[in-house]
Amino acid sequence: MARARVPGAQPVIADGPVLPPPPDRAALLAAYALPDRDTRRVRMNFVASLDGAATLEGRSGGLGDASDRLAMQVLRTLADVVLVGAGTVRVEGYGGLAVGEEDAAWRVARGLPGQPRLAVVSSSLDLDPDSAFFTAAVTRPIVVTHAAAPAARRAALEQVADVIVAGEQAVDLRAMLDLLADRGLRQVLCEGGPHLFGALLEADLVDELCLSLSPMLVGGDAGRIVRGAPELECRMHLVHAIPAGDLVLLRYRRG
Structure with missing residues (x-):
């Protein structure tokens, strides 16, 4: 049953508040626009539940919705x-x-390749050259590893990907970003996982966090969006908070 209106008050809907329509592609392209493409930049893109879970049933996809997926496509469109x-x-x-x-x-139309490149970071090179990551790739993938990685696995992956060696005994993430920039890949969109986020955060290499706040409470023992990093303080500045139905698209930049 509808509730009675109070004179001078905003209308109250029996089924809940009136939510603004979800943002469209053009609005999100403007909201996530880059100030320039020459400055090297690392953006993190994650989704998390209201109680901080980074996954639902072991995967992040269950936390998102159509607006989250649209934001992800826009961020990929803007990335190198x-x-x-x-x-x-x-x-x-x-x-x-x-x-x-x-x-x-x-x-x-803006002078970029039609598709962004796709890069994977792996110390052990435990990757299957016959997996869809390589066989279904629309651009030649990049594999980032270190000099001490298994030589046989590296040779096999070099048949299906460009292999970048950054570091001697472990992947040097700062050197990795320098090597990607040398290839013209300065706008980096990192989509996880939490351990890579933690390593980038520990190395002080995170410039932005684009977080979809999912309207879910998950419980359980799901991890957070950052794992493996020591406790530290990295102050972020809110750029926008865009309601998209019950989900909120948040963008934070280094303070």
């Missing part, structure tokens, strides 16, 4: 390279990652 950890590739897939035709045309 999408960076992920090897564990995320094994769990989430990433076979055939590509932006749509409209987004590819938007990129080409």
Whole structure:
């Protein structure tokens, strides 16, 4: 039953507040626009529940919705390279990652390649060259590793990907970003996982966090969006908070 209106008060809807319509592609392209493309930049893109869970039933996808997926496509459209950890590739897939035709045309009109590159960070090189990550790739993938990684695995992956060696006994993330920038890949969008986020945070290499706040309470023992980093303080500045139905798209920049 509808509630009676109080003179002078805002209307109250029996089923809850009136939510603004979700933002469209053009609005999100403007909201996430880059101030320039020459400055090297690392953006993190994650989704989390209201109680801080980074996954639902072991995967992040269950926390998102159509607005979260649209924001992710916009962020990929703006990126030079999408960076992920090897564990995320094994769990989430990433076979055939590509932006749509409209987004590819938007990129080409601005002098960019039609598709962003896709890069995976792996110390052990425990990656299957026959997986969809490589066989369904729309651009030649990049594998980032270190000099002490298994030589046989490296040779096998060099058949299906560009292998970048950054560091001697472990992946040097700062050197990795320098080597990517040398290839013209300065706008880095990192989509996880939490351990890669933690390593980038510990190395003081995170410039932005684009977080979709999912309207869910998950409980359980799901991890946070950052794992493996020591306790530290990295102050962030809120750039926007965009309601998208019950989900909120948050963008934070280094203070």
